[in-house]
Amino acid sequence: xxxxxxxTINLSAPVLEKxxxxxxxxxxxxxxxxxxxxxxxxxxxxxxxxxxxxxGYIVDKSAPDIVVFPTTTEQVSATVKICNEFNVPFLARGxxxxxxxxxxxxxxxxxxxxxxxxxxxxxxxxxxxxxxEPGMVNLHLTNALKGTGYHYAPDPSSxxxxxxxxxxxxxxxxxxxxxxxxxxxxxxxLEAVLPDGTIIELGGPTAEVPGYDLHGVYVGNEGTFxxxxxxxxxxxxxxxxxxxxxxxxxxxxxxxxAISEIIAEGIIPSALEMMDHGxxxxxxxxxxxxxxxxxxxxxxxxxxxxxxxxxxxxxxxxELCNKNNVREIQRADTPEERMxxxxxxxxxxxxxxxxxxxxxxxxxxxxxxxxxxxLEFIEQTSAKYGLRIVNVFHAGDGNVHPILLxxxxxxxxxxxxxxxxxxxxxxxxxLGGSVTGEHGIGVEKINFMSRIFNETDLATMExxxxxxxxxxxxxxxKVLPPHGSGNATKVTQxxxxxxxxx
Amino acid sequence: xxPGSSSSHPVDITKDPKEIPGSQxxxxxxxxxxxxxxxxxxxxxxxxxxxxxxxxxGRIYLMRAVVDQRVELSDAVRGHLDLCLDCRSCETACPxxxxxxxxxxxxxVDIQKMDARQGKSSQQDWFHRWILYRLxxxxxxxxxxxxPARVMQTLRIDKLMNALKLTSxxxxxxxxxxxxxxxxxxxxxxxxxxxxxxxxxxxxxxxFTGCVSEAMYSHVNRATVRVLQANGCEVVIPxxxxxxxxxxxxxxxxxxxxxxxxxxxxxxELDDIDAIIVNVAGCGAMLKxxxxxxxxxxxxxxxxxxxxxxxxxKFKDVSEFLFELGPIAPQGEIPHxxxxxxxxxxxxxxxxxxxxxxLLELIPGLNLIPLNESTICCGAAGSYNLTQPEMADxxxxxxxxxxxxxxxxxxxxxxxxxxxxxxxxxxxxxxxxWVAHPMELLDLSYRxxxxxx
Ligand SMILES: Cc1cc2nc3c(=O)[nH]c(=O)nc-3n(C[C@H](O)[C@H](O)[C@H](O)COP(=O)(O)OP(=O)(O)OC[C@H]3O[C@@H](n4cnc5c(N)ncnc54)[C@H](O)[C@@H]3O)c2cc1C
Ligand code: SF4
Ligand code: SF4
Numbered sequence: 006x007x008x009x010x011x012x013t014i015n016l017s018a019p020v021l022e023k024x025x026x027x028x029x030x031x032x033x034x035x036x037x038x039x040x041x042x043x044x045x046x047x048x049x050x051x052x053x054x055x056x057x058x059x060x061g062y063i064v065d066k067s068a069p070d071i072v073v074f075p076t077t078t079e080q081v082s083a084t085v086k087i088c089n090e091f092n093v094p095f096l097a098r099g100x101x102x103x104x105x106x107x108x109x110x111x112x113x114x115x116x117x118x119x120x121x122x123x124x125x126x127x128x129x130x131x132x133x134x135x136x137x138e139p140g141m142v143n144l145h146l147t148n149a150l151k152g153t154g155y156h157y158a159p160d161p162s163s164x165x166x167x168x169x170x171x172x173x174x175x176x177x178x179x180x181x182x183x184x185x186x187x188x189x190x191x192x193x194x195l196e197a198v199l200p201d202g203t204i205i206e207l208g209g210p211t212a213e214v215p216g217y218d219l220h221g222v223y224v225g226n227e228g229t230f231x232x233x234x235x236x237x238x239x240x241x242x243x244x245x246x247x248x249x250x251x252x253x254x255x256x257x258x259x260x261x262x263a264i265s266e267i268i269a270e271g272i273i274p275s276a277l278e279m280m281d282h283g284x285x286x287x288x289x290x291x292x293x294x295x296x297x298x299x300x301x302x303x304x305x306x307x308x309x310x311x312x313x314x315x316x317x318x319x320x321x322x323x324e325l326c327n328k329n330n331v332r333e334i335q336r337a338d339t340p341e342e343r344m345x346x347x348x349x350x351x352x353x354x355x356x357x358x359x360x361x362x363x364x365x366x367x368x369x370x371x372x373x374x375x376x377x378x379x380l381e382f383i384e385q386t387s388a389k390y391g392l393r394i395v396n397v398f399h400a401g402d403g404n405v406h407p408i409l410l411x412x413x414x415x416x417x418x419x420x421x422x423x424x425x426x427x428x429x430x431x432x433x434x435x436l437g438g439s440v441t442g443e444h445g446i447g448v449e450k451i452n453f454m455s456r457i458f459n460e461t462d463l464a465t466m467e468x469x470x471x472x473x474x475x476x477x478x479x480x481x482x483k484v485l486p487p488h489g490s491g492n493a494t495k496v497t498q499x500x501x502x503x504x505x506x507x
Numbered sequence: 508x509x510p511g512s513s514s515s516h517p518v519d520i521t522k523d524p525k526e527i528p529g530s531q532x533x534x535x536x537x538x539x540x541x542x543x544x545x546x547x548x549x550x551x552x553x554x555x556x557x558x559x560x561x562x563x564x565g566r567i568y569l570m571r572a573v574v575d576q577r578v579e580l581s582d583a584v585r586g587h588l589d590l591c592l593d594c595r596s597c598e599t600a601c602p603x604x605x606x607x608x609x610x611x612x613x614x615x616v617d618i619q620k621m622d623a624r625q626g627k628s629s630q631q632d633w634f635h636r637w638i639l640y641r642l643x644x645x646x647x648x649x650x651x652x653x654x655p656a657r658v659m660q661t662l663r664i665d666k667l668m669n670a671l672k673l674t675s676x677x678x679x680x681x682x683x684x685x686x687x688x689x690x691x692x693x694x695x696x697x698x699x700x701x702x703x704x705x706x707x708x709x710x711x712x713x714x715f716t717g718c719v720s721e722a723m724y725s726h727v728n729r730a731t732v733r734v735l736q737a738n739g740c741e742v743v744i745p746x747x748x749x750x751x752x753x754x755x756x757x758x759x760x761x762x763x764x765x766x767x768x769x770x771x772x773x774x775x776e777l778d779d780i781d782a783i784i785v786n787v788a789g790c791g792a793m794l795k796x797x798x799x800x801x802x803x804x805x806x807x808x809x810x811x812x813x814x815x816x817x818x819x820x821k822f823k824d825v826s827e828f829l830f831e832l833g834p835i836a837p838q839g840e841i842p843h844x845x846x847x848x849x850x851x852x853x854x855x856x857x858x859x860x861x862x863x864x865x866l867l868e869l870i871p872g873l874n875l876i877p878l879n880e881s882t883i884c885c886g887a888a889g890s891y892n893l894t895q896p897e898m899a900d901x902x903x904x905x906x907x908x909x910x911x912x913x914x915x916x917x918x919x920x921x922x923x924x925x926x927x928x929x930x931x932x933x934x935x936x937x938x939x940x941w942v943a944h945p946m947e948l949l950d951l952s953y954r955x956x957x958x959x960x
Contacts, residue, residue: 048558052578053587056565063542074557101559102544120557140557142548148879165600166548351602358541358603413538 021478022092024070024113026051031070034091038073038115041083046121048072057116060101060108061163062449067109069116076121078196078204078234085232086202088115089478096480097232099140099168104368105447107175107227111482117232119170125149126235133240134193134210139170139233146238155240158185161443162351170233176225178443180276180350183401184309185241187443189224196235197223200479210237222469227445228480230473244275244309248319249343251335252304252326253297257281260302261376263329264400267306268373270325272318274401278305278350281380283395284408287360288353300332304400305350353397361393361410367426369433370442373403382432383407390425392418404442405433446484454486522576528617529574532610537571539605540564549600551884552590555901560587563597563607570614580618588614590898592888593757595855599882608796608856612757613803619759686931695725702732702742709739710832713775713783715822717790718750720923727923730950731786731825737953738835742784747774753793754890761804768797769811772818782823786946788852788859788922794822795857824853826921826945830862837952840872845948846915847875848906848929849882850922863921863945870952876913880905887928903932911938917958918942 024031039047048054049071058068070093075081088095094114101108110116119140127136130153137146143164146157160179161167167177173195178187185191194208208220223230254260264277280288280303285296296303304326308318326334337343357364371379380396383405387394393410407429411418430440430453440453454463467485474480524530546563547553553562560569566588572578588611597607698716712735716728735742752767771794775783785791793800798816801807807815823831847867853859860882867875886892886902906929910918918933918940920926930942941960951958 048560050581050583052569052581052584053560055572055578056559056562056568059542061543100544100547118557118559120553123557144548163543163545166545358539362535362538364541 021094021112021114021476021481024093026070030091034087034093034115035071037087038071038084041080041087042073042075046074046076046080057098057101057108057110057118060098060103060106062104062106062109062447065106065109065448067111067113069110070113072116072118074118074121078198081117081198081232081234082202082204084115084117085198085200085479089201092478094478094481097139097170097174097228099171099174100142100163100166102163102167102171103175103447104366104444105441105449107171107445107447107480107483109448111448119168119232119234122234123168128153129210130155130240132210133242134237135240136210136235136237137169138235139168139173141169143167143169143172150240154243156243157191157238158241159188159191169236169238173224173233173236174226174228175443175445178399178402178404180278180399182399182443183277184273184275189221191239191241192220192224192236193239194220194237195223195233197231197233199231200474200476204234208237226473227447227484229470229483231479246312246315247275247307247309247343248315249305249307249337249346250319250322251337251346252306253300253332253334254302254304254326255330255332256301257380258377259329259331260304261373261380261400263304263326263331264376265374266325266329267322268401270321272308272321274306274322275309276305276307277399277401279303279396279398279400280305280350280353281396283393284353284357284397287357287395288349290360297332305346350397357395357408357410361412363411363413365409365411365422365426367405367407367409367429368442368444369405369407369430369438369440371403371405371433371436371438373401375436375438376400376403376405379405379429379432379436379438383429386425386428390421392421392425394425399442402442403438406442448483451482451484451486454484526621527574527576528580528621529570529610529614531617532574532613534574536606536610537567537574539603540567540601541603542568543603545602546597546600546605549596549882551592551594551596551886551902551905552898554883555898555905558587561590563601563605566591567605567607567610570610585618588618590895592851592884592886592891592898592902594851594884594888596851596882596884599855599858609799615757616759616761616803623759686935692726694722695729698728698732698744700744700746702736702744704739704741705736706739708741710781711741711743711779712828713780714742714744715748715751715783715785715790715794716744717785717787717923720787720790724923724926724944727786727944727947730944731784731946734829734946734949734953735784735825737837737950738829738832740832743780745774745776749774751790751793753789756793756800758890761800764800765804765807768801768815768818771797772811772814775818775821777817777821780821782828783821784825784828785822786825786921786944787924788824788850788857789924791822791824792852792856795819824857824859824862824921826853826863826866827857827859830865834866834869836869837949838871839952839955839957841870841948841952841958842872843917843958844874844876844913844915845917845919845943846878846910846913847881847919847945848878848885848910848925850920850925851882851884851888852924853921854882859921863919866949867919867945870948873948873952876915878913879909881909885925885928885932887922887924892924892928899928903928907932907936907938910940916940917948917960919945919948921945 035049054068054072057072058066073084075084085095094112095117096110098108098116098118121140122138123140124138125135150156158181159172159177160181161177162179172188173192176188193210196206198204207223208214260279282301285300285303286298289296289298306322323334337346383394394407396405396407398404398406409422409425411422413419433440440450446454463485470485542564544564550562559565569584569587573580578584591611593611595608714732721728732742749767749770752764756764785794797819801812801815847864849860867873884902885906886899892899918929920929920942921944926942933940
């Protein structure tokens, strides 16, 4: 796996073959791949490749030359080996909901789409794990577990369509991350096809595996460490009881103080989401949910656990909200009311799509106590650029998602949105935070890497990458900024993303 | 430059917009899609193929690319668009409110028209000409056509024909239609024009009878009317009403569809009634869309547009209406287990999901078991069953498996198309389940009768 080149820090990506449509190697490659996945498992005509030119991030586009739909690990491995033989780059794609361009095939090549590998291979309730194929939709796993008393805890807002393989690659979080952790806390082991075609198994269903925690290293690789073909995931017992409430505050300051105090008290809500004045108005304009229009912020607070502990936690939360001038609290104790509240949180995005022809969501993180500062800064930025910015986010872990509203047909506004986004993310860094909470670096944030990490940090990461993916044949030019060589394909941002927040 | 990249497409500005399907669709409707992908796993065809080209996001991307002249309407592109069931599951899933139906439907109409101009219209083949256009809109003709089938079923000749594989001599589409044919009940006598309310009158409604349902499921229509009467509704049934026109509209014959709409406009006295009740989801979705459709079809006068919009707002699915009215609880016990299948044209196109369940919960003894993937299309989708047999079969099997997993004795469906499809899949696998309309069960319960199946 390790070759000489991977020892050098300043490794530049080797030149990979560019495929010319109609050329002999291209036809040969198609022939070989068809031999592996069959006629119905391959696409290579331009009109059918078009939809694969971007994912949830639509700023940059580049279509692959070939798309394959393998159905087994062996097919994935054989495909990867052929790509090596032809020196052609390849990358994995799940549901294509990435918001950072993780599925962008820079320089073309072969796209390995895992949507036909979606079986549950084993459900083991006694030992609380499931073995699934990577193309399984996150929510389908939870649906399959209905009635067993267990669920799969990581619940990104895209869970209705994103895949477990994509979740592992991006180490996805979600509203319930605050209490239950991100994907890496729920992956016990996995099987992967390395960029040279070897099949490896990392970790396993038992809690402790000796040696290095390599599956821990693997999770969050954003597709640059080969193709994940199987995952052993932890199953979480359904909580015995829930309490869900909406707390309406006059000011953002009051709401954030309440958040800090709730957490300082030792209560870990299972979810703690905030909607600001702007988004409340947006939701009201579109759906008439009955939120008070003059409220500064609404907190969606959910606690779960043992029935006996619930009431004490709730009354403590109410007390802390009251102390911070809460205006009113709506409680949702029946499952129907709870569903309604969550629906309104999720529907918030639809409302924005209806309000503005285009919008761009940013994904920054700040230490929780700095939330008021970043929100104030966002407000100032909004005024400075004359752009409407609304906020709905996972407040519990300081992960903000400012949504910038604009019209993509107006070039002037596009420039403003790019500048405003950049300023907000800079501010997150200045406050001791980061430029991505959960969407990943992909191609979108690649230029920020050298601002977050110093040379040594980056060089170490590059060494790790080179152990798995020395030739950068797998998902090239992602995560780590390409450097030092002229042949690295650089992606510059010219246009803000226009996409769903969550 | 890569074939797919955005700057590589030559836009031929000299091309007549008529030659570019979809070019009349307001472009904002494409822009509404923010490419988030939250709709993909809600799409039955994508669930089956895993190919983004067969997903809602992919299809919107393809249609837009055709309009932008980034791709030609090649056979492959067309194939992916044709495979769409128009089930609108994607609309339910989309948080951005994309009106997918308002993209695919006019786009398809354009394709059909282009074909017609090039003389390769599907409207020209015998199947469309005779079966879809001459037969389906007219309940009396369907009923006539069914006479031999009834006779054959009564004499068991159909079984004999099947056993001798004589049916395999029929053309494919006819054979599929034959396979779909349910065990036919004797046709009921015609409905009178007015039926009185039982007890205190609470509403006055008109009833839309539908063509396929009146011909094959006349007993469901009778049950529906009785349930309405039992709930204090006076029911009027105008004789001059016509087919909803859905089949015509969806196969590109928009002028024919418009004619039906105008006939219905003349048939129903709007001032006089609280609602027009529909018990077939597919018709209901079309009828409620008359307003939109009038905007899309060429040459509709402003007056007609306005009137069709008003007419459209009067249509209500029977469950939706009864739920709003406040149903009178039925008393008769139905001691069976049942599972409710969400017809696409109810749940996605009309957003009617809880109402029928709430009504069914009122029936004493009826045990409702949740159905996995209840909102995923069963593959019937209008004439899809006949035009895309392979996908229709795959989805039918998927539905059958989910149904059998519940262990229920009765499958409840609020749409004839689904009933035909599910029933035929059950028969093929020799399962004795009964496929019932919610109104049949309510009717039995109101009348204190037990189902016989
Ligand atoms: C509306 C919306 C809401 C979202 N909400 C959240 C949220 O709450 N939390 C969050 O964390 N993210 C969120 N996301 C981002 C995205 O959904 C997640 O990153 C998700 O995990 C991606 O899964 P996918 O199957 O779509 O992967 P894809 O988009 O297909 O791929 C993402 C990356 O993973 C790689 N990859 C995919 N499958 C494999 C595999 N089998 N092996 C190796 N690499 C693979 C790809 O190469 C790519 O780099 C949201 C996105 C949208 C559009
Ligand atoms: S149709 Fe809706 S859900 Fe699907 S990609 Fe477009 S915006 Fe997202
Ligand atoms: S209408 Fe149905 S089949 Fe067509 S794209 Fe939408 S979900 Fe898929």
